[in-house]
Amino acid sequence: MDASNRRIAHLDMDAFYASVELLRYPELRGQPMVVGGRRADQPGTAADGTRQFARLRDYRGRGVITTSTYEARALGVSSGMGLMKASRLAPDAILLPADFAAYRHYSGLFKAAVMTIAPQIEDRGIDEIYIDLTESPLDSLTLATRIKQAVRDATQLSCSIGITPNKLLSKICSDLEKPDGITILGMDDLPIRIWPMPVRKINGIGPKAAEKLAALGITTIGQLAAADSVFLQMHFGRSFGAWLHAAAHGIDDSPVVTHAEPKSISRETTFERDLHPRGDRLTLGEIFSDLCVRVAADLKNSGYVGRTIGIKLRFDDFQTVTRDVTLPAAVSDPAAIRRAAGGCLKRVPLARKLRLLGVRVSALQPADAWQTEEESPQQELALHGDDPA
């Protein structure tokens, strides 16, 4: 494939969760509002029939912001920020709990709408996609305009689109004119439009890499592009160093992947308060079993079984440990998962209080018509020769 001739779009829904909530509560339009926190904070109804919304200032406990309206962002809150911190910045902002079922519904609607115009779509989570437009006869601006209109018709929601020769640049570009924007760039635009930006804008450079680059005097993508590839490989390893250099030069041959099998399915929960391994043993046991039941249900619903069972623990000092075990055959029932996960748990020294517990199943395979031996209880009984049927 000649990568230089591709046309790739990145489409990002604008403040997606918050925008979906505004469809439901239009009276909140124009106000600072954040989505996040726990199950509570559902809007109530006052005696006069007006809806009562929780305010950020009333929030107590753990939790982070998942999305916020642009009005809230103007006050300095951002996604990932702890709600307690956000409540000091924007105490009067409305707080709504996340409703993932609703977001998944609108996610399906906007993806189906895009599909009618450009079918080569790579899923990147609930609110963004890449689209391969290379084969379309239409020009990029026409395509972007039509896709945005289709999304709006299907959802009443706006999105932002970047179109460039690859995913890396398109991802950067979709952010440039947000919200409701279209940005179309070629490789010639790199020095003017991309190089002045901070390295952090590159998808794949996170807080750690950015900090390390800053210590080397590199803060902009242009400075990264000017850095010697061998120098970068010395500091960041062969693979990541070479990638950093290529990325800064806008080079990315990664394809738009239209179908991918899941690699793992997991459930985890952060407790309202830290739990003591012994003092809260019963509570922990219930939570642990419940996680196994939920993972098992997720496996069944998605039609997979898994051979590797793992657990995740986070202590009160935020130190995180994982343990996993690979079984001789894939399983999906809660009892088998609980058994394996319980074995993993025994391998962790429990000296501190816990704040999080998680259960994960990986090494997935489809739970086909051709079931594995252990998958079907009936078959398992038959194998042991004591099937009453």
Add this chain to the structure above:
DNA sequence: TCTGGGGTCCTAGGACCC
């Protein structure tokens, strides 16, 4: 005032096999 929940990918060491 600490930091959610669901994922993917990468690295690195050890076991084990050829």
Add this chain to the structure above:
DNA sequence: TCTGGGGTCCTAGGACCC
């Protein structure tokens, strides 16, 4: 008996993304 290279699987941790 030692050396060693390559490949795969398993496990643990960490960076990163939405």
